[in-house]
Amino acid sequence: xxxxxxxxxxxxxxxxxxxxxxxxxxxxxxNNFVSWYQQLPGTAPKxxxxxxxxxxxxxxDRFSGSKSGTSATLDITGLQTGDEADYYCGTWDSxxxxxxxxxxxxxxxxx
Amino acid sequence: xxxxxxxxxxxxxxxxxxxxxxxxxxxxxxxYWIGWVRQMPGKGLEWMGIIYPGDSxxxxxxxxxxxxxxxxxxxxxxxxxxxxxxxxSDTAMYYCARLLPPFDFWGQGTLVTVSS
Numbered sequence: 001x002x003x004x005x006x007x008x009x010x011x012x013x014x015x016x017x018x019x020x021x022x023x024x025x026x027x028x029x030x031n032n033f034v035s036w037y038q039q040l041p042g043t044a045p046k047x048x049x050x051x052x053x054x055x056x057x058x059x060x061d062r063f064s065g066s067k068s069g070t071s072a073t074l075d076i077t078g079l080q081t082g083d084e085a086d087y088y089c090g091t092w093d094s095x096x097x098x099x100x101x102x103x104x105x106x107x108x109x110x111x
Numbered sequence: 112x113x114x115x116x117x118x119x120x121x122x123x124x125x126x127x128x129x130x131x132x133x134x135x136x137x138x139x140x141x142x143y144w145i146g147w148v149r150q151m152p153g154k155g156l157e158w159m160g161i162i163y164p165g166d167s168x169x170x171x172x173x174x175x176x177x178x179x180x181x182x183x184x185x186x187x188x189x190x191x192x193x194x195x196x197x198x199x200s201d202t203a204m205y206y207c208a209r210l211l212p213p214f215d216f217w218g219q220g221t222l223v224t225v226s227s
Contacts, residue, residue, distance in 0.1 A: 105155040
């Protein structure tokens with residue numbers, strides 16, 4: 001059971017917008033930065049968003065992140081078939097068992 | 112260019128030992144934490160632990176403490192993940208990743224298969 005809760009799957013048509021949620025607690029998301037990772041089929045994860053809403057160089061602005069309280073959201077606009085992937089949120093857990101934590105992952109299907 | 116190059120796939124029997132590697136290039140290896148992440152077949156990402164090669168400071172996830180050993184050799188810019196006695200349940204893809212934070216660069220993964 002992951003510390004951070006994500007929906008197992010989301011879907012939308014090409015060109016549409018999709019939102020992926022990530023829910024945590026005050027010991028993780030509530031007091032730490034959130035990052036998002038994209039894992040295309042058969043490949044290693046890739047950093048998509050860091051610091052709640054910042055994009056690394058080369059990540060298109062179709063991808064955006066936000067955080068409010070103990071939840072975070074990844075928005076993807078102008079969906080493309082190439083966006084089909086698993087998406088994971090991640091943050092730091094400030095509790096006694098401190099460490100990095102990930103969400104369970106959300107599979108995005110572009111219909 | 113930052114690169115993390117992991118060792119190749121392994122097929123082992125239960126009870127055997129194993130050490131896989133992650134060779135870094137393109138940045139100051141000693142100055143950044145490196146983490147290990149497990150992905151079991153069809154499952155999500157699990158953080159295993161991190162090491163700071165500069166002084167070999169290590170933090171393990173409670174879930175993996177005592178199950179694996181993380182180490183690093185800064186003279187050859189390489190981090191390691193090792194098992195003393197593999198179990199079938201260790202079958203997974205293992206990734207190393209540089210911790211900025213966050214995990215900004217990832218290795219290509221090492222597939223470990225444990226089967227009798």
